[in-house]
Structures are given as structure tokens and as C-alpha cells.
Amino acid sequence: MHIHLYQYTQFLSLLVAILCYEGLCKYKLSAFLPMLVIVNLIEVTGANYRALGYIPWLSNHAIYNLNLLLETPFRLYLMGQMLRMRSNERLTFRGIAFLCMLVILLNYLFLQGPFVFNTFSLILIQILTIVLSCFILLRLALREDIRPNLWQDPYFWVNAGLLLFALITLVILGLQQYMQDHKVMLGGKSLYKAIMPLPNFILYLGYSYAFILCRIPKARSLLSS
Amino acid sequence: MxxxxxxxxxxxxxxxxxxxxxxxxxxxxxxxxxxxxxxxxxxxxxxxxxxxxxxxxxxxxxxxxxxxxxxxxxxxxxxxxxxxxxxxxxxxxxxxxxxxxxxxxxxxxxxxxxxxxxxxxxxLNILKHAAATRVQIDMLYLPEQLQINIHDNGKGFNVATALTNKEGLGLQNILNRARLMGGAATIISQPEEGTSIKINVPYA
Known part of the structure; x- marks a missing residue:
């Protein structure tokens, strides 16, 4: 079985999520657990799909397209929880999330199809992630009540990781098909493989640290500020 | 190029x-x-x-x-x-x-x-408000602080209500004075059950 180095950070974040599950529930982040299970399963399958033999619906791109389909609802749900919206905002958010999922599904089924990497869907998801994580971070900074330093807030680490991940991968994954077709290389390695470990490290280490912070009681984190 | x-x-x-x-x-x-x-x-x-x-x-x-x-x-x-x-x-x-x-x-x-x-x-407070016939004052010299326990057999009152009312200025005063000295005061009372006040004040 082949496992990339960055996948260990994904395993780590899943392990920490299991250990800190109670804390995640307190912060309404429990959906991270199924999301990380899906991500880990898909990443392991994606890295070892050749070992499974040639199956049309199990090509590398088909697997990552499935990831887009399965991970996105969880990510949108989690971001909705972290936004702490008012009822009218929640309605708008649900509408946007529904439209986003509809576009991804239509792209998967009819436009780009299940066997070509769905770059349009990915660009849409990453733009939405950038916008929503910026909103969440702004809300954290602009909130009225006095809370501990942002460094001690799990939402900060989750969204900082998501923001940086989405900003890097917007270009790299958006051009993934192009880079593959034109064999764009860096130091003898495909540019995709050369750059992708970095945003993955940032994202999953950010998640892991946020999960650990969820375990610290709120009162204690307030006192330590 | x-x-x-x-x-x-x-x-x-x-x-x-x-x-x-x-x-x-x-x-x-x-x-x-x-x-x-x-x-x-x-x-x-x-x-x-x-x-x-x-x-x-x-x-x-x-x-x-x-x-x-x-x-x-x-x-x-x-x-x-x-x-x-x-x-x-x-x-x-x-x-x-x-x-x-x-x-x-x-x-x-x-x-x-x-x-x-x-x-x-x-x-004077206790006599004015409590309608008490007996007031006991104990002073305990603990290693790091002085503890004063005051207990009367008066008519008692609801502490939360008294502290929120303007009439509870005397009680607020007790709490404030203790706080000013770096200590704390606790008031325990129930209607018809007398009143106990515990004041802890550090020596320095």
C-alpha cells in the first residue's frame, strides 16, 4: 500500500477528531468525524487505485470526483455551523449551499462527467470556501463579546487552514487537468505533486490543533487569556 | 529565453x-x-x-x-x-x-x-433591620486570613432580592468593603431563619 507523507496528517486529524469527539460536539463540529473518514478512505483509495486493477469507475479522477460530491455537503454544513447565522441568513445560506450542490451534481453527471476531474466544481467549492472562511474569520474578530485570543479559538484554526488550503489549491487543482495534459513539471515531479503536500499539511495540522483546542473547557480558555 | x-x-x-x-x-x-x-x-x-x-x-x-x-x-x-x-x-x-x-x-x-x-x-444595621435579640460574632485567625462569622437570630431576608433592591445598600457595602480589602464576603439568609455573614480578609 502506498501512502503519501501528507496523508499521515490526514490520519492524525482523524485520530485527534475521534479522541476529542466530545469537544467537537460542544463546538458543533462533530460532522468533522464522518467527513474525515470519507477523506481518508478516498485519499487511501486514490493513492492505491492502481493496485485494485483497472476499473472504469475507479480511476483516480473518478475517486476524487466522488470526494467532491461527498465532502462538500459536510464542509458546507460545518461552515454553516461556524457562521452562527441568524434565521434569515440561514435561509440564504441554505439556498446557496443547495445551488452549489446542484451545480456539482449536474457537472458530475452531465457536464464534465464522472471520469474527468471536475475542475469547475472544484473551483466553485474553493471560491465558496474562501468567501465563507473569510466571513467566519471576520465574524470571530468583530464579535461584540470579549473572548480569549483568536489563537485559542478552534474556529480560527479550522478556517485559517481552509482559507490557505483553498487559496493554494484554487490554482493548482483548477489547472490540474491542464497540467496533466501538458505535463507541467517542477524538478522532475509533476507540479501538482510538488505543491499539494504543503496545503494538505497546513489544512490537516490546522484541523488537528483546532480539535485539541475543542477539548479545553471554555471557562479555562477564557481564564488563560 | x-x-x-x-x-x-x-x-x-x-x-x-x-x-x-x-x-x-x-x-x-x-x-x-x-x-x-x-x-x-x-x-x-x-x-x-x-x-x-x-x-x-x-x-x-x-x-x-x-x-x-x-x-x-x-x-x-x-x-x-x-x-x-x-x-x-x-x-x-x-x-x-x-x-x-x-x-x-x-x-x-x-x-x-x-x-x-x-x-x-x-x-446601626443589625439592630435597625434584623429585629434580632441575639448576635454572635466569631473571629478566626487563620494562617493566611482573618475569618469573621456574624450570625443573628433576626427575621432574615431573601439575599438575592435584597441585593438587587436599592434598600440593600448596607449589604452591598459589606461586600464592597470586603472586596476593597482584597477579601470576600458571603451572606446567607432566609426569611424567618436569621442571617449569617462570613467575611474573609487576607492579612496583607
């Missing part, structure tokens, strides 16, 4: 770095804003605390002045009246005359003194 593929690689990396830089800059700005907000809130809290402390100090000074006035009153008024009554008795003893008029005058003097004393007594 670079080949087109290298140029594409450079542009992709450049755009990625620029985006990453913008992201990090945004996070730093958010963090810096939050820090400034926290600092301002802390400063505001400090100013508020200083103001409250000053206010409390002024209140205590006023109370101190009131108590001084009460003691002055006892000394100058009640003391004088009782001394006068004593002088009247001495005069009667020397003259050996026990007329009704003199006795009446002494009775009046002592009566006035009693009224003045009763008025002063009414202004």
Missing part, C-alpha cells in the same frame, strides 16, 4: 505565492484587530475598576464621617445630658431636698438622653 512550460510553472507558482501571501496577510490583520480590541477592552475595564474603587472610597469616607458625627453626638449630646442629670442629683443630695419639681426635671433629662441613644442605636 524560457520555454513556455517553464513560464507556465513560474506563473502558477507566482500566483499561488501571491494568493498565499494575501491569505496570510488577511489572517494577520484579523489577529491584530482582535488583539487591539482585547487591549482596548482591558483598558476600559481597568478605567471602570478604578472609577468604581474611587466611588467606593468616597462612599466609605462619607460613612466614616457619618459615624464620626454619631460618636460626636453621643459625646456632646447624650453625654452632656447624663452629666447634667448627675449634677442635678449631686445638688439634690447636698441640699437634701427631694421636691417633685427637681425629680421631674431629672426624669426629663434622662428621658431625653434615652431618646437620643435609641435614635443612634436605630441607625
Amino acid at each position: 524560457q520555454d513556455p512550460q517553464s513560464q507556465i510553472v513560474v506563473i502558477i507558482i507566482a500566483i499561488t505565492i501571491v494568493l498565499l501571501f494575501i491569505g496570510i496577510l488577511f489572517l494577520v490583520m484579523i489577529w491584530s484587530y482582535n488583539n487591539k480590541k482585547l487591549q482596548m477592552a482591558r483598558e476600559k475595564q481597568q478605567i471602570q475598576d478604578a472609577f468604581e474603587k474611587q466611588l467606593l472610597q468616597s462612599r466609605l469616607e462619607i460613612q466614616e464621617a457619618t459615624l464620626n458625627a454619631v460618636s460626636q453626638e453621643i459625646h456632646d449630646n447624650v453625654g452632656q445630658l447624663l452629666s447634667y442629670a448627675k449634677v442635678q442629683l449631686n445638688i439634690m443630695e447636698q441640699q437634701a431636698t427631694w421636691g417633685q419639681e427637681e425629680l421631674h426635671a431629672i426624669k426629663d433629662t434622662i428621658g431625653t438622653a434615652f431618646t437620643a441613644l435609641r435614635n443612634i442605636a436605630r441607625s
Whole structure:
């Protein structure tokens, strides 16, 4: 079985999520657990799909397209929880999330199809992630009540990781098909493989640290500020 | 001249770095804003605390002045009246005359003194409010603090209600004074069950 180095950070974040599950529930982040299970399963399958033999619906791109389909609802749900919206905002958010999922599904089924990497869907998801994580971070900074330093807030680490991940991968994954077709290389390695470990490290280490912070009681984190 | 593929690689990396830089800059700005907000809130809290402390100090000074006035009153008024009554008795003893008029005058003097004393007594807390017949005060000299336990068998009251009412200024005063000395006071009371006050004050 082949496992990339960055996948260990994904395993780590899943392990920490299991250990800190109670804390995640307190912060309404429990959906991270199924999301990380899906991500880990898909990443392991994606890295070892050749070992499974040639199956049309199990090509590398088909697997990552499935990831887009399965991970996105969880990510949108989690971001909705972290936004702490008012009822009218929640309605708008649900509408946007529904439209986003509809576009991804239509792209998967009819436009780009299940066997070509769905770059349009990915660009849409990453733009939405950038916008929503910026909103969440702004809300954290602009909130009225006095809370501990942002460094001690799990939402900060989750969204900082998501923001940086989405900003890097917007270009790299958006051009993934192009880079593959034109064999764009860096130091003898495909540019995709050369750059992708970095945003993955940032994202999953950010998640892991946020999960650990969820375990610290709120009162204690307030006192330590 | 670079080949087109290298140029594409450079542009992709450049755009990625620029985006990453913008992201990090945004996070730093958010963090810096939050820090400034926290600092301002802390400063505001400090100013508020200083103001409250000053206010409390002024209140205590006023109370101190009131108590001084009460003691002055006892000394100058009640003391004088009782001394006068004593002088009247001495005069009667020397003259050996026990007329009704003199006795009446002494009775009046002592009566006035009693009224003045009763008025002063009414202004003291436990007696004024608690309607208690017994007050027990224990002072425990613990290693790091002095603990004062005051218990009366008076009519008692609802602590939460009394503290929120304006009438509970005396109780607030107890809590504030203890806080000012770096200690804490706990008031436990129930209607018809008396009142217990525990005050802990550190030595230094």
C-alpha cells in the first residue's frame, strides 16, 4: 500500500477528531468525524487505485470526483455551523449551499462527467470556501463579546487552514487537468505533486490543533487569556 | 529565453505565492484587530475598576464621617445630658431636698438622653433591620486570613432580592468593603431563619 507523507496528517486529524469527539460536539463540529473518514478512505483509495486493477469507475479522477460530491455537503454544513447565522441568513445560506450542490451534481453527471476531474466544481467549492472562511474569520474578530485570543479559538484554526488550503489549491487543482495534459513539471515531479503536500499539511495540522483546542473547557480558555 | 512550460510553472507558482501571501496577510490583520480590541477592552475595564474603587472610597469616607458625627453626638449630646442629670442629683443630695419639681426635671433629662441613644442605636444595621435579640460574632485567625462569622437570630431576608433592591445598600457595602480589602464576603439568609455573614480578609 502506498501512502503519501501528507496523508499521515490526514490520519492524525482523524485520530485527534475521534479522541476529542466530545469537544467537537460542544463546538458543533462533530460532522468533522464522518467527513474525515470519507477523506481518508478516498485519499487511501486514490493513492492505491492502481493496485485494485483497472476499473472504469475507479480511476483516480473518478475517486476524487466522488470526494467532491461527498465532502462538500459536510464542509458546507460545518461552515454553516461556524457562521452562527441568524434565521434569515440561514435561509440564504441554505439556498446557496443547495445551488452549489446542484451545480456539482449536474457537472458530475452531465457536464464534465464522472471520469474527468471536475475542475469547475472544484473551483466553485474553493471560491465558496474562501468567501465563507473569510466571513467566519471576520465574524470571530468583530464579535461584540470579549473572548480569549483568536489563537485559542478552534474556529480560527479550522478556517485559517481552509482559507490557505483553498487559496493554494484554487490554482493548482483548477489547472490540474491542464497540467496533466501538458505535463507541467517542477524538478522532475509533476507540479501538482510538488505543491499539494504543503496545503494538505497546513489544512490537516490546522484541523488537528483546532480539535485539541475543542477539548479545553471554555471557562479555562477564557481564564488563560 | 524560457520555454513556455517553464513560464507556465513560474506563473502558477507566482500566483499561488501571491494568493498565499494575501491569505496570510488577511489572517494577520484579523489577529491584530482582535488583539487591539482585547487591549482596548482591558483598558476600559481597568478605567471602570478604578472609577468604581474611587466611588467606593468616597462612599466609605462619607460613612466614616457619618459615624464620626454619631460618636460626636453621643459625646456632646447624650453625654452632656447624663452629666447634667448627675449634677442635678449631686445638688439634690447636698441640699437634701427631694421636691417633685427637681425629680421631674431629672426624669426629663434622662428621658431625653434615652431618646437620643435609641435614635443612634436605630441607625446601626443589625439592630435597625434584623429585629434580632441575639448576635454572635466569631473571629478566626487563620494562617493566611482573618475569618469573621456574624450570625443573628433576626427575621432574615431573601439575599438575592435584597441585593438587587436599592434598600440593600448596607449589604452591598459589606461586600464592597470586603472586596476593597482584597477579601470576600458571603451572606446567607432566609426569611424567618436569621442571617449569617462570613467575611474573609487576607492579612496583607
